[in-house]
Amino acid sequence: xxxxxxxxxxxxxxxxxxxxxxxxxxxxxxxxxxxxxxxxxxxxxxxxxxxxxxxxxxxxxxxxxxxxxxxxxxxxxxxxxxxxxxxxxxxxxxxxxxxxxxxxxxxxxxxxxxxxxxxxxxxxxxxxxxxxxxxxxxxxxxxxxxxxxxxxxxxxxxxxxxxxxxxxxxxxxxxxxxxxxxxxxxxxxxxxxxxxxxxxxxxxxxxxxxxxxxxxxxxxxxxxxxxxxxxxxxxxxxxxxxxxxxxxxxxxxxx
Numbered sequence: 474x475x476x477x478x479x480x481x482x483x484x485x486x487x488x489x490x491x492x493x494x495x496x497x498x499x500x501x502x503x504x505x506x507x508x509x510x511x512x513x514x515x516x517x518x519x520x521x522x523x524x525x526x527x528x529x530x531x532x533x534x535x536x537x538x539x540x541x542x543x544x545x546x547x548x549x550x551x552x553x554x555x556x557x558x559x560x561x562x563x564x565x566x567x568x569x570x571x572x573x574x575x576x577x578x579x580x581x582x583x584x585x586x587x588x589x590x591x592x593x594x595x596x597x598x599x600x601x602x603x604x605x606x607x608x609x610x611x612x613x614x615x616x617x618x619x620x621x622x623x624x625x626x627x628x629x630x631x632x633x634x635x636x637x638x639x640x641x642x643x644x645x646x647x648x649x650x651x652x653x654x655x656x657x658x659x660x661x662x663x664x665x666x667x668x669x670x671x672x673x674x675x676x677x678x679x680x681x682x683x684x685x686x687x688x689x690x691x692x693x694x695x696x697x698x699x700x701x702x703x704x705x706x707x708x709x710x711x712x713x714x715x716x717x718x719x720x721x722x723x724x725x726x727x728x
Contacts, residue, residue, distance in 0.1 A: 481709035486511030490707060491552040493534075493589055494559030495527065496520040498659025499609065502696035503556050503703045510704060515550050517543060518559065534559055534585035535577065544592035551600055554707040555593040557586055558609040560627070562661065564620045564668045575623050582627035587634060590649075594642055603646040607706045608635045609699075610653040610718055612726045620672050628653075632718050639716035648715040650706050655722025656684045658693040689724030 490507040494500040495516035508514045508526035516527035523529035530546055533539035560582045563574050590606060597604035613621055614628030632651055639649035656662075662681055669680035685693040699721050705711050706719070720726050 481712060483704060483708040483710055484511055485554075485704070485707060488512045488553040488707070489550060490514050490554040490556065491547065491550065491593065492516045492527070492556040492558060494518055494609075495525070495529070496523055497558070497661060498696040499654065499657060499699045500556070500558045501525055502700040503558065506697070506700040506704050507554070507556075507707065510708075512554070512707075515546075515552065517546075534589075535580050540585055540588050544588055547589065547592040548596055551596050551602070552593055553597070553602055553604050555589065555604070555606045556609070556703050556707075557589055557593075557606065559585065559589075560609065562624055562665060564624070564672055565622065566620055567622050570622050578623045578627050579630075582624070583630045583634075586631060590634065590638060594638065594647060594649075597647045598642070598645045604648070605707050605711070606638065606642075606647065606649040607703050608649070608651040610635070610651040612653050612655045612720065612722050614653060615726050615728075620669075635718060636716050643715060648706075648711070650711070650715060651718040652699055652702050652706070653718050653720045653722065653726070654694065654699050655720070655725040656688060656693045657696060657699060657721075658685075659696055662693075687725075688722070692723070694721060694723060 490512040492500050492504050495504050496518035504514050504516050504525045504527045514527040516529050517532050519533050532543040608631050610631040611628040613625045614632045617625050635649055635651040666681045670677050702719055702721050
């Protein structure tokens with residue numbers, strides 16, 4: 474006799490999903506995937522306009538007023554799912570990466586990230602929602618890199634906050650997990666490639682080609698690879714999963 478499977482749905486109908494950093498390649502793909510699965514999607518970025526299936530608001534999360542306005546908005550929309558994705562990248566070794574760069578990267582990648590996480594968590598707890606918080610880390614958060622000191626440190630902080638928040642929110646049935654992408658072919662890679670060309674003396678396009686070829690699977694990832702992992706973490710498919718960081722990196726980092 475064939476056994477009955479207790480298959481959890483990936484359908485997101487009825488869920489309110491919030492995506493930060495929505496104008497970038499990964500954020501935009503997450504918005505599209507959440508909406509396609511029936512969610513009501515709210516999205517934010519610093520850009521004035523957004524082309525996608527979402528209710529959009531622009532906030533500058535490096536500005537105190539922007540953070541305050543965004544957290545007030547979160548209290549209004551009451552998200553069931555947060556895709557905490559907004560971040561910036563820059564380069565410089567410990568001899569070159571100054572405190573201005575530190576303040577900018579930690580200001581968005583950690584301080585604003587935490588403010589959004591906290592506001593979403595407070596809303597979920599206050600409204601009795603069994604929510605899911607999905608933080609965007611990076612393979613850079615698992616190891617230092619000579620030219621990416623501040624960025625690596627910010628993403629290590631994301632992984633640590635994910636674990637702490639998951640333990641704190643577990644009694645409230647709010648799950649907190651992270652995704653660590655590897656090299657993903659987004660528009661941001663044009664800027665990243667130019668920085669490597671500057672610091673390593675490479676030709677434009679050389680670094681992007683090299684990192685793709687170095688991935689065990691042989692190529693860079695696509696934003697949709699990350700978005701599909703976000704769908705899994707947003708849905709009931711991952712209902713017994715919290716405090717974890719999923720690597721979407723083609724085998725770059727062995728955990």
